[in-house]
Amino acid sequence: MKQLRAISSTSSISRxxxxxxxxxxxxxSVDMKALLESGAHFGHKTxxxxxxxxQYIHSKRQGGHIINLEKTAEALEEALPQITxxxxxxxKVLFVGxxxxxxxxxxxxxxxxxxxxxxxxxxxxxxxxxDTVNRQIKKLKDLExxxxxxxxxxxxxxxxxxxxxxxIDTLNERYGGVKDMNEQxxxxxxxxxxxxxxxxxxxxxxxxxxxxxxxxxxxxxxxxYVIPANDDAIKSVQLILDYFVAxxxxxxxxxxx
Numbered sequence: 001m002k003q004l005r006a007i008s009s010t011s012s013i014s015r016x017x018x019x020x021x022x023x024x025x026x027x028x029s030v031d032m033k034a035l036l037e038s039g040a041h042f043g044h045k046t047x048x049x050x051x052x053x054x055q056y057i058h059s060k061r062q063g064g065h066i067i068n069l070e071k072t073a074e075a076l077e078e079a080l081p082q083i084t085x086x087x088x089x090x091x092k093v094l095f096v097g098x099x100x101x102x103x104x105x106x107x108x109x110x111x112x113x114x115x116x117x118x119x120x121x122x123x124x125x126x127x128x129x130x131d132t133v134n135r136q137i138k139k140l141k142d143l144e145x146x147x148x149x150x151x152x153x154x155x156x157x158x159x160x161x162x163x164x165x166x167x168i169d170t171l172n173e174r175y176g177g178v179k180d181m182n183e184q185x186x187x188x189x190x191x192x193x194x195x196x197x198x199x200x201x202x203x204x205x206x207x208x209x210x211x212x213x214x215x216x217x218x219x220x221x222x223x224x225y226v227i228p229a230n231d232d233a234i235k236s237v238q239l240i241l242d243y244f245v246a247x248x249x250x251x252x253x254x255x256x257x
Contacts, residue, residue: 028080028246030073040229040236041067043216053216056228065216067228076240079211079225080247083187087251091186094178095244098122099195102237106191109241110177113248116185117177118199126178127185127202137179140171187211189244192231193218213240 035041043049043057043065058068086093095117097106103119110117118126126133143164146152152161172179188203190196190212203210204222211225212218220226230236 028084028243028250030076030080030243032069032073034239035069035072035229035236038230038235038239039233040072040239041069042230042233042236043067049216050219052219052221053214053228056214056220056226057216067216067230072228075225075227076243079227080243082209082225083189083211083244083247084251084254086186087248088254089186089251090255092116092181092183093187093189093248094118094181094185095189095191095241096122096196096199097191097237099192099231101232101234102191105234105238105241107177109245113245113252115248116181119177120173122196122199123174124198125202126175126199127188127208128205130184133175133178136171137175140168140175140179143168143171184208191237191241193220193223194231211244213237 041058043053045064046060047063049057049065056068056071058066060066083093093115095106095110095115097103097117097119098121107117107119110119123133143152147161147164147168152164156164184206185208188199188208188210190199190210193200193212193214194217200210200212200222209224210222211227212220212223213227213229213231214220214223215229215231227240229240
């Protein structure tokens with residue numbers, strides 16, 4: 001990915017903060033310039049802001065809020081080692097991004113590290129109603145098996161087989177990204193906190209930590225790891241996803257050791 005050039009996968013390094021102090025950070029280093037170039041600092045119009053995001057706002061410009069990218073970098077530096085730790089412990093993280101312009105990059109990020117994802121529509125109960133969801137996934141896998149083996153084609157007409165394929169496609173659209181998720185995820189990464197608030201709500205109910213990109217219109221109260229950033233610009237979200245992917249890969253490497 002183009003933005004990965006801004007990511008370092010070397011061992012622990014040091015970085016100067018705004019006050020000139022040197023502090024150790026994780027192996028994946030956050031590049032402030034890359035955040036700026038991606039447009040991560042552009043928030044929503046001031047009329048759409050949420051007051052609880054005030055601590056992450058730098059200033060106003062042309063009727064919109066400007067996000068403080070120092071806060072964004074600090075948030076990532078706190079969040080990424082937690083993702084690495086979770087993955088190193090053998091756990092899964094669930095990627096969620098159902099906004100139209102973000103679903104493809106979210107799916108690609110999750111698939112690149114073999115993690116579960118939801119990118120088409122958050123079906124209520126994916127986390128909190130496991131029995132019902134598991135029944136649907138079992139049905140999907142059974143239909144796929146029968147389709148692949150030729151059983152459906154041998155037993156039914158072309159029209160009926162087509163209908164079965166349509167059912168498979170519908171089930172895959174809803175559950176395809178989580179059909180191999182055999183246990184509850186240890187964390188949920190959400191690329192648009194406002195759009196996928198139902199995912200956050202379910203994770204909160206189960207005590208699963210949420211790592212979420214929060215634009216200036218979001219209430220961050222229920223989110224453990226707030227990543228203040230533009231959630232509309234594809235470049236901004238792509239860069240943040242790249243950081244999370246790098247953190248997952250670092251965790252996988254540590255797990256293998």
